[in-house]
Amino acid sequence: MAKPKILIVEDDRSLAEVLDYNLRQDGYETHVSSTGQDGLLQAKLRTPDLVVLDLMLPIMDGLEICRRLRADPATREMLVLMLTAKSEETDQVAGFSVGADDYVAKPFSVKVLQERVRALLRRRRGAATKGDVLVSQGIMVDRERHRVTLDQRLLDLTPSEFGLLETLIRQPGRVFSRSELIDAALGGDSLVLERTIDVHVRALRKKLDAHADLIETVRGVGYRFRDPVGAS
Incomplete structure (x- = not known):
């Protein structure tokens, strides 16, 4: 069985490395992008099953990236787990309004994020088997x-x-x-x-x-x- 593919779009290098390491330990195939522009490109080239997407990216923020992913037939069905330093309700609703599937506010436990990733992929597999x-x-x-x-x-x-x-x-x-x-x-x-x-x-x-x-x-x-x- 092929490994699920995860694209991490995060400009904080240390956090990206931690996420990359732990998700690889969980058996996923991962790739890291540090900018929104490269993230969009890699999403099209690599067709990941799930995108871990930081909201507060420079130049092009996570909301715009998610909006573009959903607008493109080649990427619109990818799962999107959004990360943000903001925990206010309005920010969470904004993320879901552009098509995010889940939301984790910083700071967070890596174990919590790993479980969120597993839950999203389980949900997708369950939908595919009915x-x-x-x-x-x-x-x-x-x-x-x-x-x-x-x-x-x-x-x-x-x-x-x-x-x-x-x-x-x-x-x-x-x-x-x-x-x-x-x-x-x-x-x-x-x-x-x-x-x-x-x-x-x-x-x-x-x-x-x-x-x-x-x-x-x-x-x-x-x-x-x-x-x-x-x-x-």
């Missing part, structure tokens, strides 16, 4: 190919948006709380805020366009996918 297709009201979710189509048009979803839509469409009519959606769609060990789900839902609704109202808000509880039969 291999079923869900269809409802013009939307088709193909778990095996990790594709979503809307009226036969391919949608460009981030991994987290994909997981959220798959969770909701699998049980139409069921109301999911935000914490349940974190567990089911983002992974039970994701260190994210409940408010982050709202960011993902807004982004997902925008991509669903005229079908946005299929994801219904249940005030004070959470969200549900409209049941085609007997929805209230």
Whole structure:
């Protein structure tokens, strides 16, 4: 079995070396980039499974890098674990709003980061093994190919948006709380805020366009996918 590939984009040389060493010890194939520009280039050339991305990079920050990764068909499905020295809620939400899959605030334990990497890769492997297709009201979710189509048009979803839509469409009519959606769609060990789900839902609704109202808000509880039969 091929080793999972991880790209580390971090301008702090000492931290990059620590991450590189420990992730290699965990059995991953790693590469380090010290600038955002080189990180984008290496992401295209090396097609890593996961990018460990520092937010506070010079010239081009992590938000812009993540935005460009998600905009490019060649890199949009890569997992992104964002690192930042900022721990405020607004910074976390900003990272998720451009498509980051998880978030670790500095200073952090390397062991914590290693576990976050394992959790993200486990989530991706789990999604790849279910291999079923869900269809409802013009939307088709193909778990095996990790594709979503809307009226036969391919949608460009981030991994987290994909997981959220798959969770909701699998049980139409069921109301999911935000914490349940974190567990089911983002992974039970994701260190994210409940408010982050709202960011993902807004982004997902925008991509669903005229079908946005299929994801219904249940005030004070959470969200549900409209049941085609007997929805209230």
